Amino acid sequence: MSSYTLSVNDQNHTVEVDKGTSLLWVLREHLGLTGTKYGCGIAQCGACTIHVDGSPMKACVLSVEDFSNGQKIKTIEGLSENADHPLQKAWIEVQAPQCGYCHSGQIMQAAALLENNPSPSKEEIKAHMNGNICRCGTYLRIVQAIQLAAQNQ
Amino acid sequence: MLSTSKNNGTLNRREFLKSSSGIALFIGASGIFPALISCSDSKKIQEQFEKHAITAWVKISEDGQIIIYNPASEMGQGSMTSLPLIFAEEMDADWTKVKVEFSPQESETYGSPGWAPGSKMMFTVGSRTTNSYFNTMRTAGAQARAILLHAAAQNWKVPVEELSAENSVVSHNGSDKTITYGELIPYLVAVETMPDVSEVPLKASDKFKLIGKEIPRTEIPSKVDGTAQFAIDVRLPDMVYGVLERGNLHGAKPTLLNESEILGMEGVIKVVPYDYAIDVIASKLEQALKAKSQLKIDWSSSDASGFNSEEIYQEYEKIAAQNQAGEVITEEGDVSNALRNASKVYQADYKNDYVYHAQLEPLNAVIQVSEDLQNAEVWVGSQQGMDTKLGVPGVLGIPPENVNVHLQYLGGGFGRRSLSDFVEECAVLAKEVAPKPVKLIWTREDDLRYGTYRPMSLQRIKASVDSSGNINAFSHTVVGDGGNLVASGIQNDHYAIPNQFADWRSTTHGIRLKHWRSVGHGPNKFAIESMLDQIAYDQKMDPVDLRRKLMANSPRALATLEKAVEISNWSQPSPEGYAKGISFVEHGSLGTGVCEIFLNKETGEIKVNRVWIALDAGTIIQPDNVKAQMEGGIIMGISSALKERISVVNGQIQQSNFNDYSLLRMQDSPDIIETVLIPSGETPQGVGETATPMVAGAIANAFLQLTGKHLRHMPFTPERVLEALDS
Numbered sequence: 031m032s033s034y035t036l037s038v039n040d041q042n043h044t045v046e047v048d049k050g051t052s053l054l055w056v057l058r059e060h061l062g063l064t065g066t067k068y069g070c071g072i073a074q075c076g077a078c079t080i081h082v083d084g085s086p087m088k089a090c091v092l093s094v095e096d097f098s099n100g101q102k103i104k105t106i107e108g109l110s111e112n113a114d115h116p117l118q119k120a121w122i123e124v125q126a127p128q129c130g131y132c133h134s135g136q137i138m139q140a141a142a143l144l145e146n147n148p149s150p151s152k153e154e155i156k157a158h159m160n161g162n163i164c165r166c167g168t169y170l171r172i173v174q175a176i177q178l179a180a181q182n183q
Numbered sequence: 184m185l186s187t188s189k190n191n192g193t194l195n196r197r198e199f200l201k202s203s204s205g206i207a208l209f210i211g212a213s214g215i216f217p218a219l220i221s222c223s224d225s226k227k228i229q230e231q232f233e234k235h236a237i238t239a240w241v242k243i244s245e246d247g248q249i250i251i252y253n254p255a256s257e258m259g260q261g262s263m264t265s266l267p268l269i270f271a272e273e274m275d276a277d278w279t280k281v282k283v284e285f286s287p288q289e290s291e292t293y294g295s296p297g298w299a300p301g302s303k304m305m306f307t308v309g310s311r312t313t314n315s316y317f318n319t320m321r322t323a324g325a326q327a328r329a330i331l332l333h334a335a336a337q338n339w340k341v342p343v344e345e346l347s348a349e350n351s352v353v354s355h356n357g358s359d360k361t362i363t364y365g366e367l368i369p370y371l372v373a374v375e376t377m378p379d380v381s382e383v384p385l386k387a388s389d390k391f392k393l394i395g396k397e398i399p400r401t402e403i404p405s406k407v408d409g410t411a412q413f414a415i416d417v418r419l420p421d422m423v424y425g426v427l428e429r430g431n432l433h434g435a436k437p438t439l440l441n442e443s444e445i446l447g448m449e450g451v452i453k454v455v456p457y458d459y460a461i462d463v464i465a466s467k468l469e470q471a472l473k474a475k476s477q478l479k480i481d482w483s484s485s486d487a488s489g490f491n492s493e494e495i496y497q498e499y500e501k502i503a504a505q506n507q508a509g510e511v512i513t514e515e516g517d518v519s520n521a522l523r524n525a526s527k528v529y530q531a532d533y534k535n536d537y538v539y540h541a542q543l544e545p546l547n548a549v550i551q552v553s554e555d556l557q558n559a560e561v562w563v564g565s566q567q568g569m570d571t572k573l574g575v576p577g578v579l580g581i582p583p584e585n586v587n588v589h590l591q592y593l594g595g596g597f598g599r600r601s602l603s604d605f606v607e608e609c610a611v612l613a614k615e616v617a618p619k620p621v622k623l624i625w626t627r628e629d630d631l632r633y634g635t636y637r638p639m640s641l642q643r644i645k646a647s648v649d650s651s652g653n654i655n656a657f658s659h660t661v662v663g664d665g666g667n668l669v670a671s672g673i674q675n676d677h678y679a680i681p682n683q684f685a686d687w688r689s690t691t692h693g694i695r696l697k698h699w700r701s702v703g704h705g706p707n708k709f710a711i712e713s714m715l716d717q718i719a720y721d722q723k724m725d726p727v728d729l730r731r732k733l734m735a736n737s738p739r740a741l742a743t744l745e746k747a748v749e750i751s752n753w754s755q756p757s758p759e760g761y762a763k764g765i766s767f768v769e770h771g772s773l774g775t776g777v778c779e780i781f782l783n784k785e786t787g788e789i790k791v792n793r794v795w796i797a798l799d800a801g802t803i804i805q806p807d808n809v810k811a812q813m814e815g816g817i818i819m820g821i822s823s824a825l826k827e828r829i830s831v832v833n834g835q836i837q838q839s840n841f842n843d844y845s846l847l848r849m850q851d852s853p854d855i856i857e858t859v860l861i862p863s864g865e866t867p868q869g870v871g872e873t874a875t876p877m878v879a880g881a882i883a884n885a886f887l888q889l890t891g892k893h894l895r896h897m898p899f900t901p902e903r904v905l906e907a908l909d910s
Contacts, residue, residue: 031449048449051469059424059468064416065409067594069543070627074841077543106409113408121407125399125807128259128815130406131413131544131594156850163841165543165595166259167818169852171811 034098038063039108045094053092054078057105065106065134069163076162079135080105086142088161106134109141117141120179128166136162140176149180240270240286240293240323247351247365249276252286254293255316256307256566257402258593258600259815260871261808264400265313266320268804272393273324273386274331276364277351283401288571288588295319297569307566308601308698310771310869313804317867325383330371331364338362338370388864394804402592414591417549417562419620423452424468425612426475426624427460429633431836433695434485437461441479448474455615457608460633464616468624475626486693487834492639495692496534499641499662502688503532509660509688513674516682521656525647529718532643533710535897537636537829539838540699541846544594545630546605550575550613551620558585559613560620564593566601573603578610597819598698602635631844632836635697636829640669642710652722653732654715656682661707664689665696672704672876675711677740677769678733694831700819701872704770705879709824709897712766712880716887726765726884727753739799739861740773746797746859747775761792764885766877771869772800776817776877780885784908787901789882791821794856796874801865809870813858816874822847824879828898 035044038061045060052071057063057080066089069077073088080089081104082097097103109115117137127133136159143150143158150158155176164172242250251267267283270276286293294303295315328348335353336343345356351364388394405411430437439445439461442454450470455462461478465471522528549562559575565588567573572586579586593600609623625633640663647656657680663669670687699705715733719726727748734741744767747753757763763779779793796813803809826845830837838844883894892907 047467048469048473055467055469058416059418062418063409064412064418067413067543068415068545068624070841072627072840072842075543109408113404118407122399122403125403125811127403127406128811129543129593129595130259130403130411133406134409137407152854160848160850163543163846163848165541165597165819165846167815167822167847167852168811169818169849170814170854170856172849 032095034094036094036098036103037100038103039105040102047094049093049095051094052090053080053094053097053103054089056094057089063105063107067131067134069132069135074163075132075135076139077132077135079138079162081138081142084142084145086139106138109137115141116179116183117144117175120175120182123178124171124174126168126171126175128168132162132164136164136172140172140179143176144180144183148183150176152177241274241327243364243368245365245368247277247280247363249281249351249364250284251276251281252293253283254286254295254305255312256564256590256593256596256600258307258564258566258596260312260812261400261805262307262312263402264398265804265808266316267401268393268398269317269320270324270327272391273321274327275348275350276324278393278398280351285590288567288590290571304569305567305571306569306601307596308598310871310873312869313867314771314869317802321385322383325385329383331367334367334370335362338367388802394802395806397807398805400805400808411592413544413594414549414562414564415544415547415594415624417591417622419549419551422549422620422622423464423466423616424471424624425462425464425609425621426471426626427457427462427608427629428475428478428480429460429629430480430482431632431839432482432485432834433487433633433836434459434693435482436485438481438483439478440481441477445474445478448477453615455612457611462612464612464621468622472626485834487831490692490694490831490834492537492829492831495639495690496641499690500532502662502690503641503643503660505688509686511684511686512670513683513685515684518656518658518682518684521682522645522647522658525656526650526652527721528645528647529714529721530643530645531714531717531893531895532641533706533713533895534641535639535706535709537639537694537831538699538823538827539631539634539636539829539844540595540597540599540697541631541827541844542593542595542597542599545627546599546625547623548606548609549620549622550609552579552610552613552617554618556614556617557581559587559610561586561588561606561610562591563588563606564591564600565603565606566593566596566598568601568603570603574607575610578607579614597700598702599635602697627841628839632839633695634829634836635695637699637702637705638663638665638669638694638696640706642706644710644714646714646718648718648722652724654680654718654729656680657684659685659707659711660688661686661703662688662690664691664694667703668696668698669703669706671702672707672770677737677767677773679736680733692831693834700816701770701875704768704872704876705820705823706897708766708768708876709879709883713883713893713895716764716884717893720887720891730765730767740767740769742861743767743773743775743797743799746861747777747795750797750857750859751777751779751795753777762885762889764881764883764888766880766884768873768877770873770876772798772873774798774873774877776874776881778878778881778885780882780889782886782889782904787904787908789825789886789899789904790851791853791878791882794853796856796858796877797861798858798870798873799861799863800870800873801863801867803860804867806860809860810858812870813874814856816871817856817878818847818852820875820878821851821853821882823875823898824882825898826900828900
């Protein structure tokens with residue numbers, strides 16, 4: 031066991047875990063930030079997408095020791111103050127989720143897109159979001175929600 | 184009649200006011216929680232009453248807040264809104280004040296009519312939720328309204344007939360008196376005689392204010408900020424973690440070769456052997472997973488050993504060719520005679536490989552068993568079951584009432600969560616570590632390799648036309664494992680073909696199987712709809728004209744066909760390289776779908792570009808949600824028709840995760856899925872499984888239009904498409 035200090039959603043958290051522990055388990059099971067989901071464990075589905083220093087990354091394949099050096103980690107819980115990010119509002123407006131399990135990851139992936147590209151084309155959206163699987167098949171509404179958020183922001 | 188029970192401390196807090204046939208009113212000790220419970224057996228009501236602080240369909244508080252219970256699973260299909268909405272409609276409740284909670288898992292109180300006459304069940308399967316609960320929720324809501332009106336009438340000393348209700352407000356038609364539902368609560372306590380509400384009138388559909396309107400889903404806000412709780416998110420003090428290694432050969436028995444080494448690993452608490460797996464319990468999830476990766480297991484052979492899923496189709500063809508019929512499902516007219524005397528006979532085989540549910544939340548549960556092993560608390564995302572306690576009482580050897588199931592949101596169901604194997608598995612672990620709670624997690628690899636698949640099957644169809652070109656015989660044999668799992672959807676209830684025959688011929692391979700969204704409808708509708716287009720193509724008929732004739736006696740089915748033709752501009756040719764195909768499905772609701780595909784002839788890749796659906800689902804509760812179900816159903820249909828495939832070599836499952844089991848992603852999805860809902864006042868019908876089985880037939884039929892070739896083996900992978908093009 032080692033001690034690691036992580037900066038998550040602008041707060042420092044210290045955890046005692048083994049080196050090599052996945053950042054996903056640290057966030058979910060040690061820190062209780064369960065909005066970030068486990069889907070595949072091999073960076074294929076995107077359910078665990080978080081931001082590290084503003085870039086979208088798959089938490090399931092990140093080791094805790096590589097992300098305890100002051101990197102700014104942001105999860106869905108830290109995306110906005112009152113669940114009022116333009117994407118979150120647009121997501122509700124178009125009624126995007128079905129089961130909803132993948133949608134934290136979808137929203138985090140989309141948020142990173144809008145940070146860098148405030149008015150993405152449909153093709154840019156699809157290319158950027160292609161790593162995030164939705165088994166319920168809400169893809170069309172996700173595209174709509176991102177387009178709507180881009181307009182509204 | 185007032186009856187009061189003071190048998191124990193629990194009952195002392197409340198009064199049991201009234202039990203007429205079908206209704207009871209409970210008043211909490213403070214007098215502010217009247218609650219309605221729909222149950223015909225007053226003894227059962229009393230039992231319920233003893234178990235739950237307040238157990239009923241609705242709770243009202245004096246500030247006007249209303250809690251309505253949802254008895255069904257919420258797996259994205261919208262039950263958390265649709266069922267309470269139906270209740271609120273008849274109650275004339277102010278929807279903006281309604282909060283929805285899951286009901287207790289007690290089918291006697293909260294069940295809808297089950298499959299056996301007079302039975303009740305809580306089982307979110309077969310797209311039955313809205314259909315089976317429609318009358319239950321309407322009646323319960325109307326009963327709640329009747330009791331509230333009765334209380335107001337007594338208070339005002341006016342006849343109840345002079346009262347009306349709207350938006351949680353009761354008005355007296357002869358004066359300007361009004362009172363809100365919340366304000367009525369003190370008077371409810373004082374009600375001494377209760378009205379008979381066993382037969383309450385229901386609203387006429389033209390008076391609906393909520394049903395059929397665009398009402399946002401209640402739980403969606405919690406699904407955009409990470410607060411929606413799935414079972415996998417549950418965390419309890421002192422909780423430990425369990426994971427199982429199950430191998431990739433279904434039915435194989437494990438022998439653990441390094442138990443002492445595993446027990447010596449950091450955090451490991453216990454090793455628990457199962458018939459089919461080895462479990463590790465550890466203090467932390469990462470410790471359990473690390474230990475799992477170090478297990479050295481010797482696996483026995485099993486019933487699946489030696490089975491190869493690709494090669495077995497040759498055996499299936501032989502079975503299909505045998506003269507002896509299997510279990511006969513449909514027999515109308517004389518198919519043999521019609522085929523013999525036909526003008527032309529068509530025959531083709533259709534195949535489908537195993538597919539996997541791939542619900543995005545892997546199976547998991549959290550269970551805490553009391554120290555004396557006599558009680559259990561269960562947190563689970565489940566589609567429920569005939570046993571609402573999900574097998575836990577059996578595992579623990581305790582009565583069902585000692586098990587409390589806390590239903591959580593499901594991260595996808597699709598049929599997989601209608602099997603409680605994972606819940607029973609968790610109960611075994613919870614008993615081992617009692618009174619500590621345990622979270623069981625299946626890794627994606629566990630979930631996929633030890634999955635329960637939609638069975639592979641082979642469909643042999645022989646059909647014929649008479650001298651006028653009319654289809655006069657249709658014979659359909661399905662070969663595969665699992666009975667209804669391969670045979671559902673083989674009937675043609677809406678096609679008037681005078682001579683029809685369908686049978687199921689059994690095989691078995693020791694591979695785990697389960698209902699997968701739309702069950703046998705997927706493969707069967709693919710085969711049926713493909714054969715119809717083959718005949719139309721050969722007879723130089725428009726596939727729509729052919730179906731118009733067949734649907735002559737089924738006006739509702741025909742209306743979906745005509746509407747789909749209209750919205751897809753069917754008669755207008757698609758651009759170069761594109762083509763449209765059509766397909767009809769009945770699965771509770773009736774739907775016709777049109778897919779427009781683009782084919783890359785170099786790579787063999789098919790892209791579904793646009794989809795149109797016309798659906799008759801009877802009365803629609805939430806129109807936008809029905810459209811969402813069509814969209815999701817189509818995406819899952821495209822995914823399974825083009826990409827998804829579990830293969831088995833020597834009994835071993837060859838895929839393990841989303842790197843080798845492909846699902847449709849955003850870039851491969853259609854740009855447009857347009858749904859038109861046919862207006863109807865009929866009983867609502869299920870919508871969750873009507874779109875998925877439309878897709879494969881519509882794609883294959885578009886491919887036929889485009890190339891003159893047939894796709895007859897799902898999934899239509901690029902290799903198989905190129906092979907078809909070369910044939």
